Amino acid sequence: MSSVSAAETTENATVARVQAMGRAARAAARLMARADTGTKNRALKAIAAELDARRGELAAANARDMQQGRDNGLDAALLDRLELNDARIDGMIEGLNQIAELADPVGEISDLKYRPSGIQLGKMRVPLGVVGIIYESRPNVTIDAASLCLKSGNATILRGGSEALHSNGAIAACIAAGLKQAGLPETAVQVVDTTDRAAVGALITMPEYVDVIVPRGGKGLIERISREARVPVIKHLDGICHVYLDDRADPQKAFDIALNAKTHRYGVCNAMETLLVAQAVAADFLPKLAAAYGEKGVELRGCEKTCAILPQALAASEEDWATEYLAPVLSIRVVANMDAAMDHIARYSSGHTEAIVTEDYTRARRFLAEVDSSSVMVNASTRFADGFEYGLGAEIGISTDKIHARGPVGLEGLTSQKWIVFGDGQIRE
């Protein structure tokens, strides 16, 4: 009985703390929204300088997390993500400087035009307000997310993985010092400093203080947050990406793109998971591709027609078409034509990225127009679907939603547009 009460007391304290952070963030957001570009850039550069100056502190904090991780039996991949070595600190510093170089989206006015009433109407880009970011182990996300939100004039509440608590705390100290040096409120970027899971529940259910939540992490985390959040969520679920090799594809482009989209990196959301091949060219294209995949150690799972061409392929099950492998595994389906390929995509795609390889003008236009994914490509590798490749600077995530932000989300995805009216005394008649 008394332990239940203790747990409840802790939970109430956590909720109260997160709400206090929310109130502070809401107040800071007003100041951030009117901070000028120079001030925000000075803050970004001051944070970079702090990271550089405090490498010792960062290493010590990270060593505590790493030791704790080893003690708790974290696997090698998680420990690798958790590590904050000099190269990663250099990467964070470079990221901050890159974001300082990006154009400031806030205050951008577009589409100014006179209406028949005489008012001049336009749109002004403005920050969203307070952005809550929930992520897992990698501590460098703390800097990525904070810097994008800062540059776009938002206040941020960051909730990192409990295994990175000390590293994130040390990074938060650098951020606070940098904000202060630039004359911005330290509460513009707040890092939740408790591992109590009630913090997440509180953060996603206070629309009065938080305007949008961006979850980054495994599917379980994102599904839970989407289900329980009472504020909008910019989210990314699966990346089941397709490449369709048309019968009018250039064979060399088809080979290069199909190989690159699968094997450039396996564990990324923009890697191809299913290859669709037009029947007329399947016997031509597949053996050479399969040999190249074989050299890279990619396991192939195919439809009946694929297996008839490729004896090394296993039979694909219905589940394969709906699976994001994130691994050296590829499902392959031979389809009658582009319409059949688009039907397959409409059914199984997660709406992330799809590509066609073709030299046919009309098919390229149709594929671009009709495929309903956040990125649709002609004759390019799906691996290009990425904030850096798209020139956004760092990305806060890749949205597979259609509302608000779609695809890689950079500074612009962290803003909204309001209408502005310049008048000379106009009234409605």
Next chain:
Amino acid sequence: MSSVSAAETTENATVARVQAMGRAARAAARLMARADTGTKNRALKAIAAELDARRGELAAANARDMQQGRDNGLDAALLDRLELNDARIDGMIEGLNQIAELADPVGEISDLKYRPSGIQLGKMRVPLGVVGIIYESRPNVTIDAASLCLKSGNATILRGGSEALHSNGAIAACIAAGLKQAGLPETAVQVVDTTDRAAVGALITMPEYVDVIVPRGGKGLIERISREARVPVIKHLDGICHVYLDDRADPQKAFDIALNAKTHRYGVCNAMETLLVAQAVAADFLPKLAAAYGEKGVELRGCEKTCAILPQALAASEEDWATEYLAPVLSIRVVANMDAAMDHIARYSSGHTEAIVTEDYTRARRFLAEVDSSSVMVNASTRFADGFEYGLGAEIGISTDKIHARGPVGLEGLTSQKWIVFGDGQIRE
């Protein structure tokens, strides 16, 4: 016991029916997304022709709703909204023709540029998919909403008020006939034909079939839908709009705008509810304005300083500042300066529309940049915040959210943008 089972059976049947509509809408959405502009315009004009040809049927259906409404004791205002007379049918026909004239947002490509990798990157505007619209008594919303969704390439499920069931059914028949004539799927616009409230619950909780919900109606309806929806909601809650009369305002503009913003129409969301006046000009401006409000029968509720200047004003309570009167009532507050006005707005505004009246360049710029509402105006009446005045054609609603669509929502708010990539065989190195 048996009556509970009967109710449950009805509810299950309703849910199954709405889900079947969702499946049909999802299938229709793919066809709608690729319908060309000419086809969509032909459908809009065919629906207009059907409305014109079936005036008798519409009148008969509406007469049934009106009689039922009178029998159920609906008040005069509700009965007025429910009525579908010849002038209102003319209005719907005109609306359809206007939307046919608007530019098609779908397929618009913007920001095409080459990236260092050689890919050419841009954005293409695309429909959201399936839009669910939930509204109350006015049957003309059925046409407004259906036509905006149709032109923007979306499929729609409409759930009107139960008191307009027969009228909406007759309108739905015109829409289906028009879609068919243009060769578009009749399931592109579906009207829920049951008054069972379980239909709303089902419609807002099937993300697999519905991409966004737009509720239109009273605050209670909208709050309930926001709370219970499992899909994004484009919503409008309050319209607590402010006009700030600066001490550098042109007196004539100040008078005209303050009078127009309150008295042009009372029951609308873009009417001014609170007037803020700079202390230095309050004694000058307020008596003349109060006299004009008095002539129109507007009740005034003021802060202490206002009441000292205007003996006819009642004392405003804290609650007044947070109230959307939608009536000939106005709260007035004397403030020290523009900063105090902006503080008041930040605290009490619903984020709909605010205006400043000033001749001061720097203050105008600051007010525009710093006030966080969906429309911010200089020297113009808040009454201009409206889809028609902004040139959007009909509006599906006015959003007071910051995510996705803000302010009046027309065709563009019913679309999203996807990234498109034109390549020549590029792969990631």
